[in-house]
Amino acid sequence: MTAGQPALAIAATIATTDSGGGAGIPADLKTFAACGVYGVSVAVALTAQNTLGVRSVHSLPLEFVHDQFEALDPDLRPEATKTGMLLSAAHISQVCSELSRRQWGPLVVDPVMVAKSGDRLLEESAVETMRRQLLPLAQVVTPNWPEAAALSGLPVETEAQALSAGRAIAALGVEYVVVKGGHSPGEPADLVVHRDQVTRLPGRRVATRHTHGTGCTFSAAIAAYLARGLEPLPAITKAKQYVVAAILAAPGLGAGHGPLQHFPKGWPESSG
Numbered sequence: 001m002t003a004g005q006p007a008l009a010i011a012a013t014i015a016t017t018d019s020g021g022g023a024g025i026p027a028d029l030k031t032f033a034a035c036g037v038y039g040v041s042v043a044v045a046l047t048a049q050n051t052l053g054v055r056s057v058h059s060l061p062l063e064f065v066h067d068q069f070e071a072l073d074p075d076l077r078p079e080a081t082k083t084g085m086l087l088s089a090a091h092i093s094q095v096c097s098e099l100s101r102r103q104w105g106p107l108v109v110d111p112v113m114v115a116k117s118g119d120r121l122l123e124e125s126a127v128e129t130m131r132r133q134l135l136p137l138a139q140v141v142t143p144n145w146p147e148a149a150a151l152s153g154l155p156v157e158t159e160a161q162a163l164s165a166g167r168a169i170a171a172l173g174v175e176y177v178v179v180k181g182g183h184s185p186g187e188p189a190d191l192v193v194h195r196d197q198v199t200r201l202p203g204r205r206v207a208t209r210h211t212h213g214t215g216c217t218f219s220a221a222i223a224a225y226l227a228r229g230l231e232p233l234p235a236i237t238k239a240k241q242y243v244v245a246a247i248l249a250a251p252g253l254g255a256g257h258g259p260l261q262h263f264p265k266g267w268p269e270s271s272g
Contacts, residue, residue: 009227015084022259023213028220030262035224036269051254080105080227085112089129106139110219136173145183166193210250210258
């Protein structure tokens with residue numbers, strides 16, 4: 001940083017690695033860079049995966065998770081934070097304990113439960129821990145339809161049901177609930193529930209199998225724009241624009257659900 005240049009905002013991802021680079025911490029860090037912030041990370045687990053699926057998951061000791069928070073807090077404290085795959089109830093509780101006693105800015109929760117390949121990424125017993133402990137800490141939560149159903153306990157098979165689920169999740173203490181519409185049978189629309197207001201963000205379906213890491217990328221982009229000082233709804237809207245550009249520019253890698261292009265035309269952005 002040169003004299004007179006504003007400091008680069010910092011955003012943190014608390015999530016899991018992806019050896020294929022398309023989701024989790026690798027995707028989050030690329031997204032942070034593209035959206036004009038400096039990224040730091042706390043890993044809770046390691047995965048061996050590619051575009052075809054997850055081969056194995058190795059959880060990290062809770063003491064090591066704590067050490068990562070301790071290392072970052074006095075030196076590279078973020079202005080906004082996101083969580084991704086947290087694996088277990090114990091890891092969720094640890095993360096909640098760490099965040100509750102630190103000032104790491106607004107929290108975006110991507111409630112990762114199942115991978116694009118169908119592999120389960122969150123222990124079923126951990127869903128209630130997420131509901132009771134993590135969601136009340138969040139400013140924004142970004143469930144897709146199956147995740148919204150799991151978190152709300154309501155069926156989600158129509159847009160009207162997605163809205164009802166979003167309202168039920170908001171009642172858990174979340175300020176902004178973004179129920180993503182990618183699983184809808186028609187054109188996808190994201191529903192942003194904020195208090196008594198609902199904002200519908202329409203989209204168009206892109207005919208592609210290269211969507212691995214879309215949820216991670218969307219939530220990371222929201223965190224990046226929050227770190228840069230945007231209000232939540234503009235941050236959500238801009239993050240959606242970024243994700244669409246990243247999908248459209250996907251490089252076509254892998255034999256399965258391929259990754260996005262995290263540096264599409266127009267990105268990276270400066271933090272100015």
